[in-house]
Amino acid sequence: xxxxxxxxxxxxxxxxxxxxxxxxxxxxxxxxxxxxxIDATLDLNEYLIHHPAATYxxxxxxxxxxxxxxxxxxxxxxxxxxxxxxxxxxxxxxMGEFTVKRLHHRGQELMLCPENELYQPIVIRQPxxxxxxxxxxxxxxxxxxx
Amino acid sequence: xxxxxxxxxxxxxxxxxxxxxxxxxxxxxxSNNDGCAIARSNEAKALGIxxxxxxxxxxxxxxxxxxxxxxxxxxxxxxMSHRLMYCIESFSPNIEVYSIDEAFxxxxxxxxxxxxxxxxxxxxxxxxxxxxxxxxxxxxVLAKLANTMAKKNAGVYVLEPAQESDILSRTEVGKIWGIGxxxxxxxxxxGIYTAHQLAQTHPRTLRSHFSVVMARIQDELNGHSVLTLxxxxxxxxxxxxxxxxxxxxxxxxxxxxxxxxxxNEGARKLRRQxxxxxxxxxxxxxxxxxxxxxxxxxxxxxxxPIASNNTAELTAYxxxxxxxxxxxxxxxxxxxxxxxDLHQSDHKQTDFFGLAKTPALDMVKDQINQRYGRTTLxxxxxxxxxxxxxxxxxxxxxxxxxxxxxxxxxx
Numbered sequence: 001x002x003x004x005x006x007x008x009x010x011x012x013x014x015x016x017x018x019x020x021x022x023x024x025x026x027x028x029x030x031x032x033x034x035x036x037x038i039d040a041t042l043d044l045n046e047y048l049i050h051h052p053a054a055t056y057x058x059x060x061x062x063x064x065x066x067x068x069x070x071x072x073x074x075x076x077x078x079x080x081x082x083x084x085x086x087x088x089x090x091x092x093x094x095m096g097e098f099t100v101k102r103l104h105h106r107g108q109e110l111m112l113c114p115e116n117e118l119y120q121p122i123v124i125r126q127p128x129x130x131x132x133x134x135x136x137x138x139x140x141x142x143x144x145x146x
Numbered sequence: 147x148x149x150x151x152x153x154x155x156x157x158x159x160x161x162x163x164x165x166x167x168x169x170x171x172x173x174x175x176x177s178n179n180d181g182c183a184i185a186r187s188n189e190a191k192a193l194g195i196x197x198x199x200x201x202x203x204x205x206x207x208x209x210x211x212x213x214x215x216x217x218x219x220x221x222x223x224x225x226m227s228h229r230l231m232y233c234i235e236s237f238s239p240n241i242e243v244y245s246i247d248e249a250f251x252x253x254x255x256x257x258x259x260x261x262x263x264x265x266x267x268x269x270x271x272x273x274x275x276x277x278x279x280x281x282x283x284x285x286x287v288l289a290k291l292a293n294t295m296a297k298k299n300a301g302v303y304v305l306e307p308a309q310e311s312d313i314l315s316r317t318e319v320g321k322i323w324g325i326g327x328x329x330x331x332x333x334x335x336x337g338i339y340t341a342h343q344l345a346q347t348h349p350r351t352l353r354s355h356f357s358v359v360m361a362r363i364q365d366e367l368n369g370h371s372v373l374t375l376x377x378x379x380x381x382x383x384x385x386x387x388x389x390x391x392x393x394x395x396x397x398x399x400x401x402x403x404x405x406x407x408x409x410n411e412g413a414r415k416l417r418r419q420x421x422x423x424x425x426x427x428x429x430x431x432x433x434x435x436x437x438x439x440x441x442x443x444x445x446x447x448x449x450x451p452i453a454s455n456n457t458a459e460l461t462a463y464x465x466x467x468x469x470x471x472x473x474x475x476x477x478x479x480x481x482x483x484x485x486x487d488l489h490q491s492d493h494k495q496t497d498f499f500g501l502a503k504t505p506a507l508d509m510v511k512d513q514i515n516q517r518y519g520r521t522t523l524x525x526x527x528x529x530x531x532x533x534x535x536x537x538x539x540x541x542x543x544x545x546x547x548x549x550x551x552x553x554x555x556x557x
Contacts, residue, residue, distance in 0.1 A: 051273075052232070053229045053236065053273065053274075054229070054272075054273035054274070056546075056547060056553075056554075057550075057553045058553055059555055059556070061555045061556065064557065075553070080273050080274070080275070081272065081273050096166050096167035097557065098166075098555065098556040099556055100556040100557070131166075133275070
């Protein structure tokens with residue numbers, strides 16, 4: 001089993017597709033009166049996400065939260081770093097699946113509530129059974145796909 | 147004081163965050179090409195699945211115990227790793243990322259280390275879903291030891307100076323971070339079997355038989371911190387991209403396609419660290435384990451007139467080299483490229499003709515690929531339906547955090 005290493009010279013430059021020579025950016029020819037007042041452009045990431053390392057996106061399937069303005073195919077912004085409070089919309093893990101519901105926690109009462117009359121609240125009898133993944137801080141919905 | 151923080155069974159844990167049905171189930175993650183087990187859950191370890199066990203050897207155990215299998219999902223693990231490190235840094239800023247799932251933290255003279263460790267663990271579990279272990283000690287070498295002990299101690303272990311000699315007496319010399327098999331044997335031949343014995347050995351004895359690395363390890367074992375946090379990442383001196391193929395290829399077009407993909411990746415890595423390469427080296431191999439395939443292993447190198455990190459240019463050289471070594475009628479199983487003799491991008495030696503390059507073009511391509519996906523813009527030759535040489539990954543989970551089409555579903 002030979003393992004030959006051969007060294008070739010590349011004195012003849014290989015043919016490469018021609019590329020343009022200009023790389024300079026286009027500069028405006030006049031000093032803009034707005035120059036000194038330019039703020040940062042609006043950034044959706046900054047608006048929607050406050051703890052990027054702990055934030056995840058999930059997609060909604062179904063209509064159990066329709067009265068909260070969350071519909072099928074919405075993207076939800078889930079922040080794992082927040083402590084869930086009574087009234088928050090949360091993503092929880094239940095029997096191997098993820099669900100999105102409103103958290104009801106008043107004294108001993110612990111429930112995951114849908115926002116749709118057709119669905120029943122999920123009563124949690126043992127708090128250790130409830131595994132909340134994160135708090136839903138926003139929803140993203142596109143009307144026109146690119 | 148240093149802490150070593152790491153995720154338990156990292157790859158498996160990443161899978162479990164998005165597939166909660168895997169919790170408490172024996173689960174393993176396989177290496178590239180679904181070759182062998184590179185991560186095992188505690189349940190799988192308990193069933194006797196060894197690290198690195200080849201899949202074909204453990205098929206029976208897998209079937210018998212319903213062990214869940216996943217192919218390595220580096221898109222996912224890489225993203226989760228970044229998140230893990232950001233979270234650690236948010237808790238304590240002086241960190242050194244040591245590997246994909248481990249980081250050292252310098253916590254100075256902070257007193258309440260046990261509480262600190264618990265709080266860090268809790269935060270990491272909450273923010274990332276990854277269970278972690280925290281080991282704290284006076285030096286990095288000792289912190290590594292403490293971390294191992296943390297795994298058997300509910301995830302936290304603070305190694306106090308007063309306990310050091312006791313713990314070191316019960317630690318084999320081969321288990322120390324930085325001491326490999328060869329050095330372990332040599333130490334044992336000298337009568338040094340435990341970490342404590344190593345710590346107590348006369349420094350001159352050590353220096354006469356080992357390098358300065360061993361001397362530093364000894365210092366660290368004795369509680370003298372000589373290894374500081376490395377903040378800056380060293381630039382690579384050599385960039386290699388090589389893969390075994392899922393199934394063998396024998397026609398030149400397929401090999402060409404594979405090498406184009408590898409050189410594309412290599413050039414990208416060069417640009418990322420602001421380097422240019424002067425030497426390009428390619429290899430093509432048949433399967434060394436096959437009894438039937440005729441063996442053919444060839445390499446070819448060339449030196450570029452000017453160092454480059456330009457994809458088009460490097461690709462052209464790659465193809466030229468392939469032309470010289472390709473032979474038909476062989477079953478190729480592996481190929482790779484190596485870029486070496488690296489130079490800083492900014493210090494260029496131009497040739498006499500000053501050929502115009504377009505770093506801007508490559509930069510725009512990198513930016514687009516970063517935003518829209520690694521393969522958004524790629525050499526035309528890679529856009530093909532069936533790339534026969536692609537890795538076998540039959541148990542691959544989704545890119546839950548890096549692909550809009552794969553984000554988790556909630557109901």
